[in-house]
Amino acid sequence: xxxxxxxxxxxxxxxxxxxxxxxxxxxxxxxxxxxxxxxxxxxxxxxxxxxxxxxxxxxxxxxxxxxxxxxxxxxxxxxxxxxxxxxxxxxxxxxxxxxxxxxxxxxxxxxxxxxxxxxxxxxxxxxxxxxxxxxxxxxxxxxxxxxxxxxxxxxxxxxxxxxxxxxxxxxxxxxxxxxxxxxxxxxxxxxxxxxxxxxxxxxxxxxxxxxxxxxxxxxxxxxxxxxxxxxxxxxxxxxxxxxxxxxxxxxxxxxxxxxxxxxxxxxxxxxxxxxxxxxxxxxxxxxxxxxxxxxxxxxxxxxxxxxxxxxxxxxxxxxxxxxxxxxxxxx
Amino acid sequence: xxxxxxxxxxxxxxxxxxxxxxxxxxxxxxxxxxxxxxxxxxxxxxxxxxxxxxxxxxxxxxxxxxxxxxxxxxxxxxxxxxxxxxxxxxxxxxxxxxxxxxxxxxxxxxxxxxxxxxxxxxxxxxxxxxxxxxxxxxxxxxxxxxxxxxxxxxxxxxxxxxxxxxxxxxxxxxxxxxxxxxxxxxxxxxxxxxxxxxxxxxxxxxxxxxxxxxxxxxxxxxxxxxxxxxxxxxxxxxxxxxxxxxxxxxxxxxxxxxxxxxxxxxxxxxxxxxxxxxxxxxxxxxxxxxxxxxxxxxxxxxxxxxxxxxxxxxxxxxxxxxxxxxxxxxx
Numbered sequence: 001x002x003x004x005x006x007x008x009x010x011x012x013x014x015x016x017x018x019x020x021x022x023x024x025x026x027x028x029x030x031x032x033x034x035x036x037x038x039x040x041x042x043x044x045x046x047x048x049x050x051x052x053x054x055x056x057x058x059x060x061x062x063x064x065x066x067x068x069x070x071x072x073x074x075x076x077x078x079x080x081x082x083x084x085x086x087x088x089x090x091x092x093x094x095x096x097x098x099x100x101x102x103x104x105x106x107x108x109x110x111x112x113x114x115x116x117x118x119x120x121x122x123x124x125x126x127x128x129x130x131x132x133x134x135x136x137x138x139x140x141x142x143x144x145x146x147x148x149x150x151x152x153x154x155x156x157x158x159x160x161x162x163x164x165x166x167x168x169x170x171x172x173x174x175x176x177x178x179x180x181x182x183x184x185x186x187x188x189x190x191x192x193x194x195x196x197x198x199x200x201x202x203x204x205x206x207x208x209x210x211x212x213x214x215x216x217x218x219x220x221x222x223x224x225x226x227x228x229x230x231x232x233x234x235x236x237x238x239x240x241x242x243x244x245x246x247x248x249x250x251x252x253x254x255x256x257x258x259x260x261x262x263x264x265x266x267x268x269x270x271x272x273x274x275x276x277x278x279x280x281x282x283x284x285x286x287x288x289x290x291x292x293x294x295x296x297x298x299x300x301x302x303x304x305x306x307x308x309x310x311x312x313x314x315x316x317x318x319x320x321x322x323x324x325x326x327x328x329x330x331x
Numbered sequence: 332x333x334x335x336x337x338x339x340x341x342x343x344x345x346x347x348x349x350x351x352x353x354x355x356x357x358x359x360x361x362x363x364x365x366x367x368x369x370x371x372x373x374x375x376x377x378x379x380x381x382x383x384x385x386x387x388x389x390x391x392x393x394x395x396x397x398x399x400x401x402x403x404x405x406x407x408x409x410x411x412x413x414x415x416x417x418x419x420x421x422x423x424x425x426x427x428x429x430x431x432x433x434x435x436x437x438x439x440x441x442x443x444x445x446x447x448x449x450x451x452x453x454x455x456x457x458x459x460x461x462x463x464x465x466x467x468x469x470x471x472x473x474x475x476x477x478x479x480x481x482x483x484x485x486x487x488x489x490x491x492x493x494x495x496x497x498x499x500x501x502x503x504x505x506x507x508x509x510x511x512x513x514x515x516x517x518x519x520x521x522x523x524x525x526x527x528x529x530x531x532x533x534x535x536x537x538x539x540x541x542x543x544x545x546x547x548x549x550x551x552x553x554x555x556x557x558x559x560x561x562x563x564x565x566x567x568x569x570x571x572x573x574x575x576x577x578x579x580x581x582x583x584x585x586x587x588x589x590x591x592x593x594x595x596x597x598x599x600x601x602x603x604x605x606x607x608x609x610x611x612x613x614x615x616x617x618x619x620x621x622x623x624x625x626x627x628x629x630x631x632x633x634x635x636x637x638x639x640x641x642x643x644x645x646x647x648x649x650x651x652x653x654x655x656x657x658x659x660x661x662x
Contacts, residue, residue, distance in 0.1 A: 122453060282612075
């Protein structure tokens with residue numbers, strides 16, 4: 001059965017395009033307070049689980065031994081815009097572990113942030129692996145390998161000691177079986193394992209509350225949440241969805257976008273975890289979906305999140321030509 | 332009823348995302364040789380009908396009186412990449428009508444082509460309306476107004492004399508009623524009218540063959556087709572879908588992409604017109620849809636269009652992580 005239509009793009013009085021999708025809002029015990037679409041189907045969470053992938057950085061003792069700052073912990077959870085500030089911070093983090101850019105195995109790409117990409121071009125430069133939006137996460141993996149006393153080389157492979165710790169953390173938090181047939185290769189070359197939305201949402205309810213977690217892990221998730229809440233520009237960049245929404249809501253919302261239309265979020269104060277996937281992989285649809293759910297379950301008034309729930313679509317002359325809006329179960 | 336799933340994005344052994352859509356393949360008499368999804372629903376064609384919007388440029392006598400080159404006629408049909416060459420050509424075209432950049436009412440944006448945008452940034456410059464992907468089309472409207480002896484100012488408005496000619500050409504070619512309730516505002520501020528895919532496909536069958544058109548119009552469509560076939564880089568840009576596909580196929584395929592997942596095409600040799608719309612507005616889905624249809628109905632062998640029908644998805648280390656592929660009625 002088709003997932004429901006959940007986000008519409010209007011132009012004039014007509015619906016120009018529409019997105020289908022699925023989503024779940026779940027408590028730390030796994031009880032769904034809302035679910036629409038096929039929430040049992042396993043989806044690749046991609047970068048939406050970077051906070052889970054950062055758990056070994058805390059739990060291995062790497063963060064303490066290398067005296068990582070909150071900003072560096074946030075960087076390990078980031079899909080950053082590749083600004084000069086992001087690049088400098090990743091380099092400093094790598095230096096604490098005794099490494100530099102050549103140790104990164106994520107590949108190079110032009111900064112995700114358009115302004116940041118043009119700023120780099122204006123300097124007559126081309127991007128390195130430090131500009132890759134995942135470079136902070138990769139620096140974190142290198143720190144974990146160091147703390148474990150193993151050579152970081154090859155850390156992107158599923159069977160590298162550091163990567164096995166990362167996989168184990170996701171498996172424990174989601175309760176999902178991360179077998180080989182659930183595995184794909186992510187944009188930055190590490191494994192990404194497909195997990196049902198219900199399991200992702202429960203993992204984020206736990207991440208938001210610490211409920212159901214061993215004490216050390218509950219401390220680790222609290223530390224990660226605090227680091228991200230204190231550094232919302234670090235985890236994405238100016239003008240980008242994750243940064244703008246969390247800058248507005250502070251510690252009331254923890255969220256992380258992934259490629260292909262997945263976003264996971266936690267609402268610590270109400271003890272809920274959320275996960276959405278746009279069938280077609282559209283980021284704009286996932287953003288409207290998660291914003292609508294955050295408004296509804298996070299206790300925000302109508303106006304506070306309006307520009308995220310129903311963003312205006314402007315043309316090149318600054319004329320509003322349409323909107324995005326929640327539809328179906330989210331209307 | 333939901334449109335069928337027509338394009339899948341895979342990662343590893345799994346389907347990561349999927350796109351639904353509709354499409355029609357029609358002859359010049361309007362007989363559908365293939366139709367899937369709701370092809371009666373009106374969709375905004377956006378830039379996919381630029382060739383129809385360019386008809387008054389030929390038929391008003393503007394192209395002859397201003398001695399427009401084939402490259403300039405192609406430019407009027409373009410969603411160009413905003414390169415230095417595109418900008419220079421638009422400026423030259425405007426100059427023939429006695430105007431310059433301030434006459435353009437499309438608004439400014441950074442070049443659509445990523446390389447072209449970074450090249451502009453590298454020069455320390457910011458974009459003007461000449462870089463707008465629609466600037467050639469707008470230069471064409473200004474030429475039409477001049478040929479009609481009316482002030483170009485305000486040419487983007489639906490009731491401007493030049494814009495009325497444009498609307499009349501689309502109405503005649505599609506047979507659709509372009510009433511006010513079918514109208515939205517496009518990215519470049521001109522009207523865009525929603526038209527059923529069946530009617531768009533028939534219009535392109537006529538554009539490809541001249542069948543069913545008055546002699547003067549049949550000549551005009553042939554001139555536009557020849558201009559575009561001779562200048563595939565002008566109508567989009569290096570590395571972009573329209574340019575790359577038409578560079579490979581030559582005059583056997585005429586096609587034009589529009590925003591929000593619409594593409595229209597003509598196969599002159601077999602007398603067919605094609606129109607597709609991805610429900611969610613994804614360009615990548617529309618490209619796979621139209622490429623699959625062109626391969627099937629255009630008499631191309633399996634290999635020729637393979638990289639358009641099933642493009643490989645590479646990560647930042649150049650590793651193939653998945654593919655796009657036609658599905659359902661297009662598999």
